[in-house]
Amino acid sequence: MKPADVLVIGAGPAGLAAATAASRNGCRVAVLDDNPAAGGQIWRADITRPHQEDAARAAAIAAFHTSGAALLPGRRIVDVPSPSTLLAEAGGHFETYRWDRLILTTGARERFLPFPGWTLPGVFGAGGLQALVKGGYPVAGKRIVVAGTGPLLLAVAAHLREYGASIVTVAEQASTLQMLPFAASLLRSPGKLLQGAGYRRTLGATPYQTGCWPISGQGDEKLRSVTLTNGRRTWTVECDLLACGFHLVPNTELAQLLGCTLQGSFVQVDSQQQTPVAGIYCAGEPTGIAGVDAAQVEGEIAGLAAADCDPLPTRLLARRAKEAAFSRRLTHAFRLRPEVLKLASQETIVCRCEDVTFGQLQTRSNWTDAKLHTRCGMGPCQGRICGAATEALFGWQPTSVRAPLFPIPVAAFCDESSSLNAPSAR
Amino acid sequence: MPDQQIVIHVNGSPISVPAGCTLSAALLMASAPCRISTTGQPRTALCGMGICLECRAIVNGVPHTRTCQTVCQEGMRVETQS
Secondary structure: OEEOOOOEOOOHHHHHHHHHHHHHHOOEEEEEHHHHHOOOOOOOOOOOOOOOOOOOHHHHHHHHHHHOOEEOOOOEEEEEOOOOOEEEEOOEEEEEEEEEEEEEEOHHHHHHHEEOOOOOOOOOOOHHHHHHHHHOOOOOOEEEEEEEEEEEHHHHHHHHHHHOEEEHHHHHHOHHHHHHHHHHHHHOOOHHHHHHHHHHHOOOOOEEEOOOOOEEEOOOOEEEEEEEEOOOOOEEEOEEEEEEOOOEEEOOOHHHHHOOOOEEOEEEEOOOOEOOOEEEEEOHHHHHOOHHHHHHHHHHHHHHHHHHOOOHHHHHHHHHHHHHHHHHHHHHHOOOOOHHHOOOOOOOOEEEOOEHHHHHHHHHOOOOHHHHOOOOOOOOOOOOOOOHHHHHOOOOOOOOOOOHHHHHHHHHHHHHHHHOOOOOOO | OOEEEEEEEEEEEEEEEEOOOOHHHHHOOOOOEEEEOOOOOOOOOOOOOOOOOEEEEEEEEEEEHHHHHOOOOOOEEEEOOO
């Protein structure tokens, strides 16, 4: 057993802010993350540009280290053996962590919507391709279509272009009209406005086509072209890669396993970022898709609340309220048009782990029925990808979350220290 | 790019990659799929962050290793998983 007063799960912007705040206020803090380094997704370190640090990331990580909080990377939470412990897997062995206060900052993942060709090599998530490029995949000279929806598309396109990629087009499914109130509201957030303007500048003459979405990708062993439409006209562009994501969905599996209730798709929290389960706090994207600024302020509030700071600084509460309003406009601006939910053909694979097609799923009545009859959602990702897709396509609600939260080696079940071999294991 | 290059083996062939490179990025550089799906399709990394599990491959003999969350080490051997 390794004691830690406050345990934070996830070392992204929310987790780093939470840990820093709790540590500065006298708590012993440890942060677990499944990645090899701190930063989460948005602040993922770029191995090709080690000296070109994002200023906000550098400041957050420096503050974190100065605070004395400990970072334990490469650890993935797989189970909740008792109400106040978590079981983590790290490189094939297991560790148990005890906590007095737990802060969940597990971030979000991209939503993927199936369309013919989306399983071809050469098709990536938008953030997915960005992560791979930061991990060393060179894209100089490659022709890339960036498509889907959300503010991430512009950021990813600008980033890829900086690396020498030729961006064929950025296809945003939301219409200009739908995005107008969001764009106008950016005038009230000069930081975000400048960031957007910066991306646009980087992109130069690259077309940013609104009300435009991909309907298929073509290729034999790998992607060769993408067919796009604006609902009136359909055209095909040749390309090497497609970076396509339809905004974000929250990672709430651990919160659910801990018994935290959801409100819609998100973890329910009060004004202190506390969930209905005593001692468990949640901040950042799992409580609502709102971006890095919201994640940092919510994380700081959660860290202060977990350290029993009372009252919470009003400036933080005001900033959180402002970011919450931004989140609502974001959700509205990038809501999915009905057409993008009808892209799959009978043969299109929806569940990539088990190769279950849209045709096989069409006749099923709900998530459990689909799982039982087709194995949809029963592969290694445990429905994290196809669950969000079938929710969007069919309105199916994924059922209960069970341990282990991620696939682990069978050896784990033989490990005496593991809770997963107990007779009562779920 | 970082100065240091290291050599890993992808499906038996050596490839030079920058130090710190993720294994999934190295597989893309080698044009090798991470895995072959249940119906025989080649697959490469999708989400880039260890969630979708499309990046799993056999690393130093260990199957189901998430290559997006594995950093290349000198002499590492990775094979497409089928």
